[in-house]
Amino acid sequence: MAGKQTERTGRAGREDKAGSGAGSVREDRGPVRYGPPAPDPGLPVLxxxxxxxxxxxxxxxxxxxxxxxxxxxxxxxxxxxxxxxxxxxxxxxxxxxxxxxxxxxxxxxxxxxxxxxxxxxxxxxxxxxxxxxxxxxxxxxxxxxxxxxxxxxxxxxxxxxxxxxxxxxxxxxxxxxxxxxxxxxxxxxxxxxxxxxxxxxxxxxxxxxxxxxxxxxxxxxxxxxxxxxxxxxxxxxxxxxxxxxxxxxxxxxxxxxxxxxxxxxxxxxxxxxxxxxxxxxxxxxxxxxPDSVTDRVRRAAALQAQVAAAAHRAVLASGALARPPQAGRHLYADLGPLRSRLANRGVTDSLELEEYLTERLGAPAPGGHRFGDELGALRVRLG
The missing domain is CATH 3.40.640.10 (Type I PLP-dependent aspartate aminotransferase-like (Major domain))
Incomplete structure (x- = not known):
C-alpha cells in the first residue's frame, strides 16, 4: 500500500500543471519562485x-x-x-x-x-x-x-x-x-x-x-x-x-x-x-x-496559538477538516468534504484552491501541492 502512495518526485507528472500555467490558472501560482513566503511572525523586530x-x-x-x-x-x-x-x-x-x-x-x-x-x-x-x-x-x-x-x-x-x-x-x-x-x-x-x-x-x-x-x-x-x-x-x-x-x-x-x-x-x-x-x-x-528574547518567543507562541485555535474552529465549522494545531504559525486544512461546493466555484484541485483562497483572503494560502501532497487533494496551508 505504501508503494502506491510513494511517489518519486522526479516523475511527478501530476505536478506539471503546477508549473505550466495550464488552463485559467495564473502563471504566478505555479512556479517554485512563487511558493510559500519565508516564515514571518508578523511582529515588530525586537x-x-x-x-x-x-x-x-x-x-x-x-x-x-x-x-x-x-x-x-x-x-x-x-x-x-x-x-x-x-x-x-x-x-x-x-x-x-x-x-x-x-x-x-x-x-x-x-x-x-x-x-x-x-x-x-x-x-x-x-x-x-x-x-x-x-x-x-x-x-x-x-x-x-x-x-x-x-x-x-x-x-x-x-x-x-x-x-x-x-x-x-x-x-x-x-x-x-x-x-x-x-x-x-x-x-x-x-x-x-x-x-x-x-x-x-x-x-x-x-x-x-x-x-x-x-x-x-x-x-x-x-x-x-x-x-x-x-x-x-x-x-x-x-x-x-x-x-x-x-x-x-x-x-x-x-x-x-x-x-x-x-x-x-x-x-x-x-x-x-x-x-x-x-x-x-x-x-x-x-x-x-537572554530574558528579553525568551519572553518574546513565549509571548509570540501564545499569540500564535490563539490565532491558530480560532482558525481551526472556523475550518471545522465550515465542514472542512484539520488536525489541531500544536506549534508554529500555520494550519493545514483539508477541504475535501467541501469538494462539490468548491467545484461549483471552479475549484477542483489544490492549485485552483490556492488561487481562489489567496485572492479572497488577501494573504498567501499555498495549496497542498507545494508540500508534496497530491494535486487532486483539496488541502491548503493557512497562516
Missing amino acids: PELAEVLAAAAGRSEPEPTGGGEALREAATAYWERRGLHGSPENIAAAPGASPLLLALIAAHGGDVLMPRPCTATWIPQARLLGRPAYHVPTPAECGGVPDPYALLETVRRVRAEGGRPRLLLISVVDDPTATVAPPELVREACEAAVAEGLHIVSDETWRDTLHRPHDTVLLSPAEMCPDDVTVVCDLAGALTPSAWPVAVARFPDTERAAVRHARTLDSLTALGAHVAGPVAMAAAHALRE
Whole structure:
C-alpha cells in the first residue's frame, strides 16, 4: 500500500500543471519562485536585536564560511540547553535554511526520502541537485515523520528499483501541518531509518513555538540516535526576523560526520552562502537567549496559538477538516468534504484552491501541492 502512495518526485507528472500555467490558472501560482513566503511572525523586530544589528553595521570583515566562532558557540550553547551536547566545531551556519539544506543534501550521496506532506523547499532542492526524491506517507495523527512501516517498505521498494536511499528528511515539529510527532513514533521511525542505513536530517525550526509547551512532549531524533542525526534550525522560526536570514546545523560528533561537515562547508563556499556579519552578531545574541528574547518567543507562541485555535474552529465549522494545531504559525486544512461546493466555484484541485483562497483572503494560502501532497487533494496551508 505504501508503494502506491510513494511517489518519486522526479516523475511527478501530476505536478506539471503546477508549473505550466495550464488552463485559467495564473502563471504566478505555479512556479517554485512563487511558493510559500519565508516564515514571518508578523511582529515588530525586537528592539534589543535591532540594537545589536545596528552596533555591528560597521563591521567590514566577512563572516567565515559556516559561521564565526561567536555564532557557532552560541548555537552550541543553545542546543546544550536542550540536551544536545556538542562543540562549535560541529556547527555550520548559513544565510537561511534553504542554502544550508541544499549543502547538506549535496554532502550526502544517494536518494532522498521525505514525508508527505513536507516543507515546501525540500522537493525543489532535491531536484536542483538532480537527486531522486521519494515521499513516504505519514500516520493519521501527525505530519513531519513518516510511518515506520511505510518507510521500510519504501526503502526496500526503491532499492528493488535500483535506487540508493541514503537520506531521510523529517521535522518533529512540522510545517505545514503544525503538529508535533509523538516520541514513540519518532523513536520507531528513526530506528527503522538507521537500521536501513539512512542518515537523518531533523529540521527543528519550530521547536520553540509550541502552543502548549508544558503539555507537549518533544523528542529530538538526535537524543536517541546521536551518531546518525544532523539537526537544522532556521532562526526565523522563533528567534530572528525572516529578513535577517540565518540557519544553523548541528552535526554528530563522529569521523563520518566530520567529512560531511567539511563537504557542507565546501558547498556553502561554492554558493557564496555566508551569513552577513551584522546578522551573525544578532543571531548569536538571540541564540544566547537572554530574558528579553525568551519572553518574546513565549509571548509570540501564545499569540500564535490563539490565532491558530480560532482558525481551526472556523475550518471545522465550515465542514472542512484539520488536525489541531500544536506549534508554529500555520494550519493545514483539508477541504475535501467541501469538494462539490468548491467545484461549483471552479475549484477542483489544490492549485485552483490556492488561487481562489489567496485572492479572497488577501494573504498567501499555498495549496497542498507545494508540500508534496497530491494535486487532486483539496488541502491548503493557512497562516
